Each structure stands twice: as structure tokens, then as C-alpha cells.
Amino acid sequence: MRRQEQEAWRARVRGCLLGGAIGDALGGPVEFQDGRTILAKYPDGVRSYVDGGPGWPPGTITDDTQMTLFTVEGLIRAGVRTDRGLGFTVGVVHGAYDRWLDTQTLPGPSGERNGWLQGEQWLYARRAPGNTCLTALTEARKGGPRIPQYGGQAVNDSKGCGGVMRVAPFGLLPAEAPIDWVFDKAAEAAGYTHGHPTGKLASGTLAAIVRELCDGAGLDDAITRATSLLIRHEGHEETSTALQLARQLAATAPAGPVTVERLGGGWIAEEALAIAVYAALAYPEPDQFLDALALAVTHSGDSDSTGAICGNILGALHGETALPAELVFTLEGRAAILQLADDFALEFTQQQRLHGDYGPFTAWTTRYPGG
Template structure:
């Protein structure tokens, strides 16, 4: 790491992943309620975990899939010592393992690696039908690894792609910025084929990357937009981000303004709502204010909360996270284990495998495939 100290980067990796989980768990119980009914119960917005269909503090499919993205990126890195190279196609296998958690009651024993062995992940938390269908079709031999601009698996631009790709932005800076953007977009394209579904995902990864490198939120948005506008079909996402920045500078921070950006059910709206909330409350001590704004509306509250948490966690690091939510969010130990393993792999991977042999405990934990 050169732009920021390694310990700062590690704190931002942990902050991004845990912040996303907290935002997800805040928004999940109110995802299908309108703003009026939410505010009737929570006049200051949703600022604490509440029970919905599941216990308070429960994460949803947004965090589940984000964790499998992290695991897939680690596995892709492990493959480099086998002479295969860093192949993002490994992410498809990670999402296929997530599909097991949505179709089986528990680990089958037929998969390798450790994450799919975590029983608590085998819970259906309103997973997106587009993700389920696209991954199931791929198992049958359908479209599997579409490149940017290639034939799409479908024409969906739902938020199920953008809500899971923040870990691409956590990769160290020796991964080029345009590569991070394109590969995050490609990974979203495994399930969401519309250009906006992919490009909004690339934009989020680019924002996270810049924040982890020490950029301000404004500068990170500018850099991400510069990368975004180089791609055909960027207009919906570019327009949504421009509006989010304009409203953050000119309009009150509340549900009425949030809903001018849409409901968050599609990719560019989910990203824009999260960005607006982060811009409205950008200071470390305002983390909970931003999350409450991101989830208190009539749309896809868990996804917008998760993305906002990813952004602010990458900006401020883990110490800015509300301690009362960190303490009780579901899966905290697994999330932090993955965050720390990610940091180890991308800073000291050669000590974990490679020169020390491919058949180590690390390789058993993260097989390169």
C-alpha cells in the first residue's frame, strides 16, 4: 500500500464490510414498508435494529452475497500461484456456492473451502429472484461468464448486482482502477445483464477504491464518474449520481428528497440513494444519521442501507461504526474473519501459499477455484 498506511487500509476493509452489514440489517425489516408507516413508528428514522420477519440485527441476502464476493476474490488470488492468473471468473463459482445456501438446508459436504460450511448462512432472506434464476440457469449450462458488452444473461438492472460488489473496491492499488471498475461490472453481469445493472456496480467499486486510497467522498465520486462515462450505456447511472450530488448540496436530508432519486429497486437508484445519504452526513460521527437516512424510505431499504454502509465504512474505517450496532449485528465474527483474511491474502499471500507450498491450511481454507 502506498497512498495510505496498510493499517489504515485494513481498518477500511473491515469498516466497509461491517458497515455494509449494519446498513443491511437496519433496512431489512422495513424493506417493504412505505415511508409514512416507517416514520409513524420511528419518527427519527430507523436508528436501531428492529425485528421484522427475523430477529433484530439479522442480515439479508445483500450481505450474504457480499461475503461470497470476498471469498471469491481471495480464491482468485490463491490461483495465481498455480500459474492460472487472477481470474475473476472464480466469482461465478462463489455465487454458485451462495446459491447452495438458498436451496439446501445446510452444508452438503460436497463443496470445499470454509465459508459454505457456515450453517448460519443457510437462511433465505428474501433473495432476489433475478439472482436465483440467473445462477440456476447457469448451472444448467446457460450464459455463465459474460464480458462487458457480450451477450447478456438477461436485461435486468435490478440492484442485486450493485449491492454485492463493494469488495472489488477493497483490492490494493496494484490492481488498476479501470480493471477494478470493469471486473466489478462483469461480476454483476453474471446475474444482471442490463448495462446500467453492470455499470452502476463498476461505479460503486470505483468509489470504494478511491475512498480506501484516501480520497474524499467528492473526489471519489468524480473519479468514478470519469471512469463510468467511458462506457457505452452509462447515461442512467451518470444522471442518477449527478442528481444525488445536486440534491445533497441543495435539498433537505429526508425521505421526500430520497424518493426523488427513486426506490432503490434498480441499480442506479440504489447507488444514488446511498451516495446522497453519505453526502448528506459525511462526518464520522454522523455515520448513524447517514444510515438512518439511507433506509428510511419506501423503497429497497436493505440494499440502499448496505451500499451506504459500504461507502462510509470505506471512508472512515471501522472505528466510526456505531458500537451498539457492531455489537449485535448477525455474523460479525464471520464478517471480520473474512475481512482480515482478505487483508492477509492481498498483503502476505506468498507467506500463506506459493513458496510455502500449495497444500497448506490456507489453501484448504481458500482453494483456488
């Protein structure tokens, strides 16, 4: 990757992760409210951070961003693990989700886990985590013949959006990883908690969209190419139909909450992806970033997840400079998000300088152990 290309890619990595967190924080406080109630309070849509109640000040992220950050950490650690000659093992991401589970079940770091992210006290907050994620990860932790501890697919039929809302980082991997691999591995990672084919395929599609955007494709072309991958898979119909409707509405219907509601509530994977795609297509320009996020979160449904996915997409499209400054600087966890974004870029562009000659004894592999 040439220097200029690397700089553009790094800006997209930062934009995708910060953009997703901003959309998440915008939507979190209104997630369980009716669309009419939201519009009565915010006639122009939710365009600034609002208070979510006790322990939920404006700018607070939810489990969507928490799990996305652990996805990033898992991918970095999978890269480090290749030092052992084992190849790039996506099951390492499952281990990262197991560390996220600690943040939802313990009051703080136990001192028994490695790596730096699980030591961040601010992550030890429950922000309406999905029951499917909690249950599937708890069952996987037990291990056994039906569910391998790490790397096994969840034994359930859930297609909730808890998979798709966390897998955008797979699309940020550099071009050396083929796009069909990115699609399949993102789907696999979603399957650690969500067993229904639609939950997995919607996740693979999001990762493929992000990947195409990082490669310089326009938004419409990125969606078209990701959909062409999607329809090769058995059981694609729910996701491909939802995306088709999203594109049709973006081209023909007024951009507003009434149109968003036609796509569903976003509680399930294909609806969450469709709402995010619709909002991004309705407001695709860099100076429309906040318009798109406001549209994505102002509805009767899973507002934080649809906002997060929309922010992931537009952040990857435009890079960090398009992010609304007034939302960036007050975002919870911004320092950690940027640290992970930059470390992700370092791992996948400067690996030979970080891993060095001393294997697990280097500072980098202490920060990101390969497992």
C-alpha cells in the same frame, strides 16, 4: 504498501464490510414498507435494529451481505488461484455465487463443496433473495452453449440492484490493481446475474468509489473520479444522471425521506447507488455515520440494499472506528465478517507467506481453494 498505509487500509476493509452489513440489517425489516408507515413507527428514522418477524430477529443480515461475503471469498480464492500461473480470474467469484446459491436451496452444507464459508450453517437462511440472482445462477449452473458455467454474462435485461449491492469488495483490492480494472471487473461480476448495462455500470461505479476512498480520496472527489470512469462507457446515462441528481440534492435539498424519494425506490441499480451516495453526502462526517444510514433506509423502497451500499461507502471512507458500537456488537455474523475481512487483507498483503512451498497442501489453500 508501508505498514502505516496497510493499517489504514485494513481499517477501511473492516469498515466497508461491517458498515455494509449494518446498513443491510437496519433496512431489512422495513424493506417492503411504505415510507410513511416507517416514519409513523420511527419518527427519527430507523436508527436501531428492529424485529423483522419470525426467524428475523433484530440485527439480522439479508442476502445483500450474504452475497457480499461470497464476493470476498471469491476474490481471495482468485488470489490463491494465481499460484497455478493462470492470472487473477474473476470467474472464480461466479463460482462463489454458485456456493451462495446452495445456501438458498439447501437446508445446510452438503459436504460436497470445499472452502469454509459454505460450511457456515447460519448462512443457510433465505432473507428475501432476488429472483434475478436465483434464476441467473440456476441457469448458469446448468451450463450450455449460451451460458458458460462460470464467468459468463447473464442472458437477461435486468438492472435490479442485486449486482451493485454485492460488489464493494472489488474496490477494496490494493492499489496494484488499476482503478479501471476494478471498475470493469466489478461490472463483469454484476453481469453474472444482471445483464442490463446500467446494472453493470452502476456496480463498476460503486467499486471505483470504494477504491478511491481506500486510496485516501475525500468522498466528493471519489465520486467525481468514479463518474469520470463511468462516462467513458456506452450506456452510462442512466447511472450518471442519477448520480448527478443525488449530488445536486445533497447540496441543495433538506436531508430527509422526502428528498430520498425523489431519487426513486432503489429497486434498480442506478437508484440504489444514487440513494446511498446522497445519504453519504448528506451526512459525511464520522460522527454522522448513523444519521446517514438512517436516511438511507427510511424510505419506500429497497431499504436493505440502499443501507448496505451507503454503509460500504462510509465504512471505506472512515474505517471501522466510526461504526456505531451499539450496532456492531449485536450484528449477525460479525465474527465471520471480520474473519473474511482479515483474511482478505492477509491474502493481498502476505500472500508469499501464506501460500508457502507446498501449493494446495497448505492450510490456507484448504481454507481458500483456488477455484
